[in-house]
Amino acid sequence: MASNSFLKRIDLARLIIAEFFVFLCITAVALRLNLAELITSSLSRIGMWSVLVLAMLPAIVSGIGPNFGVSLGIICGLLGGLTALELAYRLDEIVQFSPGILFLMAILFSLPFALLVGVGYGWLLNRVKGSEMMIATYVGFSIVSIMKLAWVFLPFTNPEMAWPIGRGVRVQVALGNRGLAQLLNNFLAIRIGEVVIPTGLLLSGALCALLVWFFMRSQTGMAMAAAGSNPRFAQAAGISVDRQRIIGTVLSTVLGAVGILIYSQSYGFLQLYEGPMFMPFVAVAAILIGGASVSKANITHVVVGTILFLGIQVVAVPVANAFTADWSSMGEISRKIIQNGVILYALTQAGGE
Amino acid sequence: MGAAPILRMRGISKSFHGTQVLHDVNLEIMPGEIHGIVGENGAGKSTLMNILFGMDVIHSTGGYEGSLEIAGKPVDIKSPLQAMEHGIGMVHQEFMLLPSYSVAENIKLNREVLKPNLVSRLFGSGLQSLDYERMYRDARRALGRLNVGIDEFAPIAGLPVGYMQFTEIARELDKENLRILVFDEPTAVLGESEAAHLLKAIQEIAAEGIAVLFITHRLSEIMEVCHNITVLRDGRVVATRKKNETNVLELAELMVGRSMQFNTNSKRQVQRGKPILEVKDFKVDMPGEQVRSVDLTVYQGEILGIGGLAGQGKIGIANGIMGLFPASGEVKINGEPLELNSSQAAIAAGLAFVSEDRRGVGLLLDASIELNIASGAMFGHGKFLKTWGPFSQTDRRAIRENALKYIKQLGVRCTGPTQKVRQLSGGNQQKVCIARALTMNPKILLVSEPTRGIDVGAKQVVLDLLRELNEELGMTIVVTSSELAELRSICSRIAIITDGQVAGILRPDDSDVNFGLLMAGQPIEKGA
Amino acid sequence: MQSKTTVLRESFVPRSIESIKQFLVSNMVTIMFVILSVLGYKVSGMTPFLFFMDITARISRNAFLVLALIIPVMAGMGLNFSIVLGAMAAQAVVIFVTHWGIGGLPGIVLAVALVTPLAALLGFLTGTLFNRTKGQEMIAGLILGYFAQGVYELIFLQLVGSLIPMSNPRLIMGSGVGVRTTIDLTGGLKYGLDWPGQYWGNDLLLRPTLPWTALGLSVLLALVLLAYQLRAEKRKRWSIPRMVASMVGIVVIAAWSIVQIRSNSQINWIRVPLLTWLVIGAACVGLHFFSKTKLGQDMRSVGQNRHVAAVAGIDVNRVRIKAIILSMVMAAWGHIIFLQNLGTFSTYGSHEQVGLYSAAALLIGGATVAKASIKHAVLGTILFHTLFIVAPAAGRQLFGDAQIGEYFRVFVAYGVIGITLAMHAWKHVLQSRSDAKPSGTEH
Structure with missing residues (x-):
């Protein structure tokens, strides 16, 4: 009986993925790969993505489903980051911002964008109930592609961002010059042997998760969950379902914005143009792998999913390479198969109309 | 006649998820006979027809017991397609039409006239061409049999509902082997003259030798066209009558008659306080339960029952007051006008609602019992929260204490306050719903279908609970129920809703006949 | 007769204004x-x-x-983004046909023959998946495309050369594992359909110039329209303004063609791949014919309302699977046409x-x-x-x-x-x- 209900909770797809991860880890150990390096890069990869995966939570809980359009939030974050860098450049003569302040400024500047975009995006999603996932995907694609035009025309003057010749912002804007690269990763970083624990990065992910957790226990959070899991119940309880969905969308967008800044500081660059295009799919797949469905999710799913999915991505490449050098693309291929396989599986489980 | 019956249903029983909805139903129909089937909501009419039509809901829930015979041959109908092959046609309650097709294409839906072509000879009959000429001709002929001048080329979208209904009938008539035709509430969507035309058409169809099963709650229509009438109640055949051996009064009584013995609540009609809830010219646009114009007054401290047949609008009243469906008119609580179309306003005014759709509207199935109980007060009145300025956190301890109190008080059977509501039985779920409403500390409690889908023992408990709340706490309660017997056992007055209006208000000890007549839309003539 | 014409004349003027307005709005x-x-052309x-x-x-x-996208729309499944799978099947087959060194029209015919069962199988699987994600077919199709991309890369980037033996320096990467990232079809399938004569050394076979093709097409179109107008039932005939507008359009194109032919403009150097256009034309005629068959009607019925179709006895799931199979096969054929015209393609990107x-x-x-x-x-x-x-x-x-x-x-x-x-x-x-x-x- 107990094992039966356990099996029901951890369904087959997740079991396979978890086993695959365990298999990879055992193989990595057996092959005497550099474990310290693997653990270090796993930790930083997990920390990088944690908030982006977390951004899926309010979206699913509020009933709009996995936020395939979190690229909107990502773009808001990038805009915030660029604005902060631009401001720092313009004020260089007057004041030098410390990296920490600059990072907070980036977050601060991205918030108004994220709030505004989130409200508009939520309004749109309220009008297309039942097709949110497809619409969100294409809204994301459209915005990313129109932003490619915008990156060319936006009046940024900071030479660290602009192409030396031609116009527009670079494809990748380096954060190292102003000490932003690895800022959180290095904050309170702990070194155990060769393993580096990016304490600041993990802490900021945990802080965001904690805030979301508190939010979910507030009146608004409870109302949002009610609206998401049973809109008719919520309506009868005097909750405005549409409003809760907008709140969920805004929250998801804001987390997307914060998430990309945390991601970018670890990566060392702001990735513009194509950069945000396919990031939502990774985040969606991660939370689904963690055990969420398109209509149900909690913090545990975020944590488990981020560790499993991003852990696999880090470990798979060296393991595959250890077998044969020709299998260099194996990491990317397995990511594609797992990521999209899991999303497909979740779609079939949703049971359609 | 004296011929063999065209359709014979023997010992039909069916249960859904453990609830028996049909018990040993027998039915026989002769060719050319119009056979009426009447019964209250939930009497089993639609389940019986679903069995006859081989609908998927029957087979995906374990099939049925008993046997079907068509023209003396036993048959087992597994799909609508097979039903069609046996010559059974059905005019459904909702339209089964495709809006962008023409009338003719709808009439010939999946029975298109085909002609082979070169490709179909090579690649199979699926690629045969449609023979539009002959489809139009067939459609014209079928429509001609109904004496209606509908343009067979016209697309369905934009036609008046009456035409849609006739298109559906024409589709059935066009089936060459049609032997049995089922009409499920065919006049519900029609205006008076269209309804009259339809009844005439039904008689003509029967005159051609087709057996007609006519399902309706309009007893006058039954008396007008049927040869024989079967009355269903609680999934059983309570009577089969010839038309000239019965009358509307008897049918009404048979239909409503008490299925369970409850103590009639006759002594409680005296205490009448001041009006607490006044409803004037109230209209609610609830699909399938349209409220057209209701005037009703509820007095402090009473239990008012709202009864009537399904689809007449009784369910719409409470839903409209609670702001769940678009409503207009005037509602006053303690003399204060209530803002309509706002659940928030209704809750703030001290109303609490136990919905008829327990699993859909009443509960968060995947949330804990304690959370469900607290949710109404939390969302409606901001209770169970610790707040710091704009920030709030749920007060877990208060929620737990409140839940434990009600679990004990109402006797909810569960493993504990954190059990998921989905795992509870229907009766216990209903108790959670009531606990949720009580936690909101309402001035008026609106309860819809309190005993729907729960077993007999639990029914009594829920009803006793409502009575106790009323007697001991003086709570004003408005109960809406399809089960008249229940209403009569706990209410002090019972309003019967017919056609979206109050047909009359009766005492619980009024006669069955009076209840039956009001429900069937007939005026009460004498004192009876 | 008399009365009908008067009715027509009366309603002609106001209705045409109304219908022009409606035409503009619905074709915005x-x-x-x-x-x-x-504008873009002018500016460019x-x-x-x-x-x-x-x-x-x-x-x-x-x-x-x-x-290839039309049939699933008919069946109510929206835009079939899973045609990417058909394109992958086409590329897989093209890789093998190139490996065997069969080119020209015979190569195309072989590729079509091989890809059809493969695409049908993929269509069947995709249709089955779509039946389990009803209402979300488009997002499922999109994600399925990404998923299949992973599988495709696994096969052609990792397994070919390692598990699937294949050695062909033109196709396989230097390391011996994986298909090269770009494949050149020159001397093989390139222009196999567009330029069928090339295979037999006749460059101009089935390659008329653009103006002559346009002229031919406009004459054909005019004849077809006239024939329709004469043979169709009255109520299906085109309205007079619509007919006039179409004829004017056709005449303009024809006139333009004649002007070009009589001049020595460079336009006369442009040659049309007639065989390809004939294939496309045949597909159009085939689709038109298909929409008037029983299966086509079933698809439209299912597309409008699955429940009503099911009650009428149509096997909804089967019809939907058939729609996807047809779409997938057409996509595979279409992608072969695409590749032979392109001449070189990116193994891991051309289908995306x-x-x-x-x-x-x-x-x-x-x-x-x-x-x-x-x-x-x-x-x-x-x-x-x-x-x-x-x-x-x-x-x-x-x-x-x-x-x-x-x-x-x-x-x-x-x-x-x-x-x-x-x-x-x-x-x-x-x-x-x-x-x-x-x-x-x-x-």
């Missing part, structure tokens, strides 16, 4: 793109020769793929945008998620690819940067799909709100 997207294309400063050469090639290359660009073209032609016809496909292909051709040049002219035009056309593709999807979903929500079962009489 298409009209907007016509204007955009014309392209010569007519370059433009017509490019558009001729692009129509031949893409039209068939766009046609097939779904996106085909869907965008169809929508720009005036189709919606619920309604698509051959007309939409043909018109959309022309408009979308016009934009594709002129956008970079226009970008360079306007902003000194061709990249901007490229960004713009990609945005247009995504944007038009996004907006159409949103509008369709919105309409659907409003509709289900308003016609939630007819209930009760309104006295």
